[in-house]
Every structure is written in C-alpha cells, then in structure tokens.
Amino acid sequence: MSLFKQLWLAFICILTLVFGASFVVSSLSTKHYLEQQLFIKNSDNASALALSLSQQDADPVLLELTLAAQFDTGHYQKIELVDPEGKLLLRREDTDPITEAPQWFINLLPLEVSPGIAQIQQGWQQLGTLSLYSHSRFAYQELWKSSQQLALVFLAAILLSGLISSYLLSHILRPLGAVVSQAKAIGERRFITIEEPRTKEFRQVSRAMNTLSQRVQQALHKEAARLEKWRRDSQIDGVTSLLSREAFMQNLASLLENDNDNASGTLSLVRLEGLAELNQRFGHSTIDELLGDIGSAIRSMIGHRSDWQASRLNGSEFALIAPRTTDPESVATKLLNAISGALEARNMRKEVNLPCASTSYAYQESPSQLLTRLDSALITASREDSSTINVIQASNLPLLPVRDQISYWKNLLEQAFKEQKFSLDYYPVVDRERKLMHLEAPARLLITKDERLSAAVFLPWIKRLKMSAELDQHIIDLALKHIAVYNEALCINLSAGALIDPNFPLWLSTRLESTKEHSGNLWLELPEPAAFRHLEAFKRLTARVKVFGCKVGVEHVGHQLANIGQLHDLGLDYLKVDAFLIRDIDSNPANQTLLRTLCTVGHSIGLSVIAEGVRNLDEWHQLEELGIDGCTGPGVTKFSKLS
C-alpha cells in the first residue's frame, strides 16, 4: 500500500475514533443530564403532591381524585400510593409504548430514573407512601433527536476531514513523488537533477541525489571534452582545423558503406592553383594564416550541418562531403564562395585560380573511383575558365531531371506501401562472448522477384517525400511480427522524420501495448545527428518506449563526441560507434585511446558500446581489448556465420 493510502487511513481511523468517542461521551452525558432532570422533577412533584395531600383532610375519594387529576393533566408514566402496611391503594399507569424513539435505541441507552417518593400523613397518622414516575418518552425523543443530529454532524465532519486530509497529504507528499522518480531515474542511470523540495527530509535526500547527478554530469562533460580533444588531435588538420586527409577518407569510406540515407550525397573538390607562388611571395606563415581563414570560412559555412565534412586533402585541395544532398552544383558553389571569400578578404583572390568539381555519390561506390572521377573533372575545370564548377556524374547514375525522379520514386514507394513490398534484412550484432545481442534489421524494398533495393538507395527519397514516419511504422510492424515468430531481439533504425512526427509517439505506444510480451525484444536506434538535434523529442520517446522494455540507442556515434555528456539523463542502453572510428583500429593508436575512453564513459552511465563496420578479426580482437561490448559489420557477419 502506498504511503499516501496508509497515512490517509490512519488519519481517518483517528478521526473516527475521536468523533466516535466524543459521540459516545456526548450521548451518555445527555442521557445522564436527562435522568437527573427527570429525577428532580419526580422528587419535587412527589413532595409537592404529598405536601398538599397532607394538608387536606383527605378521605380516599379525595385522595384518588387529586392523584388522578395530577396524573391526567401532567406528564406521568406512573403514580402509585401504598399504605403504611404495603398495600397498594392506588395506581395510575400509562402503558402506551414509546414511539418517539426506536426500540433498539431505547435498549441501547435506557433512561434509568428513580421515582420521586414522599410520605402522606394526616395529623400524626401516616396515610401512605407516594411514588411518582415522570414519563420518559419526551426525554427519549430529545435523546434520539440529539443523537441523530450529533451523528450527522460527526459524519459530515469526518467526510470533510477526509477530504481536507487527502488534499493536505497530497500536498505534503507531492515532493516525495519527485524524489522517488529521481531515485528511480538514477537507478536507471539517468542522472537528472530536480528542484529541491521544501520539506526538510525530502530536501536532504534530493540534495544528495542532485549532488551525485551533478558530479556524474560534470565528470561526463569533462570526459566528453577530453574525447573531443583527442578526436581533434588525431583527425583535425592543425592549420585549417578541418579533417585530416586520413580521417576524411575513413569517413568517406564508411559513408559509402552505410546502408542508410547517408550513403548518397555529393562530394565537391576545390583546388587552389597558385598556392606555391603565393607561398614564395608572402612567406610560409602568412599562407598558413590564409589556410586557417579558409578553414574557418568553410566551417562557418557548414555551420550546424553536423554531417557535412570538409578536409584539406593535400596542400591545396579542399573537399566537402554533403550527405543526403542532391544538387552537386549548389553545394560546390557554397564551398567555392567560402574559399574565395577568405581569399578576397586578404586581397589574394586574383592571385589564384579556383577550379572546382562536384559529383553525386551513391551507396557502395568505392572512394578511389569517386576521387578519380573528381580529379579528372577538376583537370577539365582548371583548363577552362577559373572558378567554374564542373559537375560530373557517374555513368550509371540516373540522369533524369529531378522532377521526373520525384514522380518515379513517389509512384514506386506508394506502390510499395500498398503492396507491402518492404522487408527486413538481418545482420548480427554479437557481444564479447560471441553470442548474439540482437539482429540489426535495415529495410529493403522489393522491386522484382530478384531485385531488392537497399535502404541507402530509397531512404533519401523516403525522406524527401516525407514518408519517414510511415516507413518507420511499417518497419516496426515487420520487426514486431518477426519477433513474435522467432523470439529474437531485433534492432530498427528510426529516422528523425518519425521522431518529430506528432502522431508517431502515440502510434508507437499503442502498437507496443498491443504486443506487450514481444516489445522487450525491440531495439530502437537513432543516428547521432538526429539524436542531438532533437534531443528533447528523443528523450520523450525514450521514456515512452522504456515502459515496454524496449532498448534504445544512438548509432553512428563519433562525430559529436563533445555532446556525449548530454546523454546522461536519457536512460539509453547503448551507443553504436561509427565505422570511421573503427576502421583499421588495430593500427590506429589515437583511435584506440579514443575508443577506450568512450567505453569507460559509456559504461559509467550504464551504456553498452558497440562497434559498427567491423571488417576483420584483427579489428575485432583489438576492439574487444579496448572494452567494446559488442561488434557488428561485414567481418562479424562472416565470422559469426562460420561459427
């Protein structure tokens, strides 16, 4: 029973006891009072009657008449006259039953009144003893009425007190709810802080927990900052503060392997022709400053588009990956403008030529192919007039106008939803004991019997056509059906579109409620950029699905390590580290340090850390040594199938 109920019951018990006791005392004292009054009346009337009879020369007839008159005109139950020998001379009695109060009440509170007794004498001669009983029916009426009123008043008072006490209790105990949920949250490793309640005891408890939460938060932020610094040190080019070539290439490779909407986008390249001459003219340090300016111009152009990556590939080449963009020219123009802006600021624009090339990339293209294509386009561009953008497309990419592509995909996808042509593919994620943690299940679209489109191909269009929430619902349905049949844990990627769809959370709750017994096997994850961009929505969704035992995580972690600290109060279960940090981990000491710290930080707030895109056993072994909790990727699929 809850504390509230117990206190309330105790309150009501005490009230009932108090009111009950005072009811009894009050009734008894009323009864006593009435008895006394009746006795005094009996005594006085008996004396008065006896006195008056003693004064008359009372013959038997006169005696009887007087007593009868007294009885008939007064309120008596009985008048008796007994002569000195004990013989009954006269008796008048009212035998009507008392109807003024119920019989049970009379039995419960009987009025015990002694008769008034007086002696009648004539001269020195005794005539008899007079006993007089007043009627108690009026007293019963009064007692009954007052008891009823009293009971009503007390009942009303108890009810009122019950209401007031439940209000007061809820007021007093309200902070307790907050304290309890904070304690629960910390138990789930969600380190939240709450406003300190005013009640002293509650305040002490919540202050202690707040302090704990704050320490954890501070530690997390510190660790996150350290992680970010390491990432910068190992991946950032010192001069431009852009990605180093190595990090950029890892990024590009992992993007092209990503089976999601990041796997298509645009890649742009700009070359500063004439940098060597400038170097000679202005000196090395000035040119470094210039490159720094260019770097910061590019970074401010990228701004909040956290998934865009820029790099100085070599001395004079700048590259920009813009996942999920479709227009190479406009992206390249942005890059070009940033660079030329920086040059103009130093009045050096005229000294250099800025050939620019841009292309779209697609899932599973090879990075070297892509760069070769761009390089040749850049050569063409540099032969032509300065600062033109040469857009080149891979020969196998559809060259339909955008409008036609949209209508093509719209038909295709609508058809797919109608005919339920989506399906799931399954890739194992295994833990340190090489046991299956869950299956990662990306979506597939069945085009013909043999041709299935991977998510990377159709997801950009799903997003563009604002079908994300619909697809996610569809996929979750498929996943829950699979779980119901095979009873194994399945992991689904949610999109930002679903996260911010106002109807999605409610739909999800209803859906999970309807398959409660399977919901615990559903893992849901969100890409890092979406998670941080919609942190509040993500927090709400997490709280919502946690009720059903779902696991929640973030995938492709690694680009915004400084933000990791913000995850302290979400109650997440795991992080999946992006493949670009995993690639060649066995030979990359900097990334090893980074991952080891990331694991420590994750574990401290109860998160499992899983590596994505593991390609071979060397990487896998190294990762296990670093404290990673689980691995997935082509290598894992291959070797776990073997075993």
Place this chain on the structure above:
Amino acid sequence: MPPKLETARLKHWLAWIIGLSAVFCSLVLARVDLDRMQMLALQRYGQQGAETVSQWRLMIENIQDLDDEQKLDQVNRFFNSVMRWRSDDEIWGKADYWATPLESMGRELGDCEDFSIAKYITLLLAGVDINKLRITYVKAQMGGPYSKIFDAHMVLAYYKQPNADPQILDNIIDEIRLGSQREDLKPVFGFNSQGLWIQGASTPSLQDPGARLSRWRNVLRRMAADGLGYMPTTE
C-alpha cells in the same frame, strides 16, 4: 438541541472527568466513618468538640442492643443536654441553615431542625429502621394551650407501627410523648431520607446538582463529607 443543554453538557464533561476520581474517592470516604468525624471535630472545634463526638460515639455503641424505646430516650436526652437552642440567625448568621450533626455537636448549639437531624441520624446509626422515622414540620403553639403565639417548628417522629400514634422527640420538652398528647404541635409534613440514596449509591446522589438545590439533600451531602455517608442499616 436546546442551547441550555450545551452549558449543562460542558459542565458535565468536566464533572465527569473530575467526578471519576471524586466518585472513586467518595466510594471510600462517603461511608460511615466515625474516626474521620472524630478527627474533623478535633480539627474544627478543638478538644471540647472532639470530646462531645467521642461521648456521642460511646452512646451509639452502648445503645446498639437496647430496644427502640430506650434508644429514643438516650438519644433525645443526649442531644437535649449537649446542645442548647439558638436561632440559625444567631448561630450561623443566616435565616435558615441546616447543620450537620458534627456542626451541631461541635458548636453545641442548634436550631430545632438541627436537633431533629442530629437525632434522626444518630437513631439510624443506632440501628433504628428508617421507615419508622419521620422528620416532621409542625406548627407549634408556644406558651400554653391558650397562647396565640404559633411558631414554625421541627420535631422527629417515631412510628412503632405504621399506623401507630408516633412518639415525638422534641427539643422544647425533654420528655418523649405520643403525638396525640402533644396538643401544642400540629403536624404539617413528614419526611425521611428514603428514596434519596438511589440504587445503593454511596452518597445521596453526590454528583447530582439537585443535591445542592434541595436543603435536605444538601445537608445529607455535607454529612457524607463529615463521615456520615450511606448507612446500609437504613433501608
């Protein structure tokens, strides 16, 4: 509920709380306790008062086995000789004050009702049946059969049989005579304490506010405090 009940109830709650302990004490104290009476006499009236009470106790013991006639005679003579008549006004400064036997013996003074009460109680203590005793208001003709002076007076009447002519214990004359022989006395109303000790209560309704209002019950109550409480021999 009528408002007059409210104050009564309040008072009674208080009375209940105080009364609970008081009742308990009075259960012990309000019995006949002649030692207590003796002690009070010494405290209030000194050696002389204590001596009188002591003599009185001795007399009660001595007459215990005698017949009623002799008890009447002894008791009547004892009080008529020990106490002298004074009006209430002279003794107490009040128009009408009913004294307890202790007060009467202590001061050795008394009005007619003080004589009657003292004799009545003493006879009860000596074992006389309460039904035979009546304290009686009489109209007394003062100064002989032809006197025109009448006075309100009180005597104690003893009825040997219920229908008998009673014997009258008076403080005006020492001799006990029959009612019919006392032509100077005209009885008006007789009473005793029958019916006042309710259901074996230790005192005549000590907690009952009515006891304070009635002069007769008031004196019974004060007597109980003096050590002359409920007398089991009386009914």
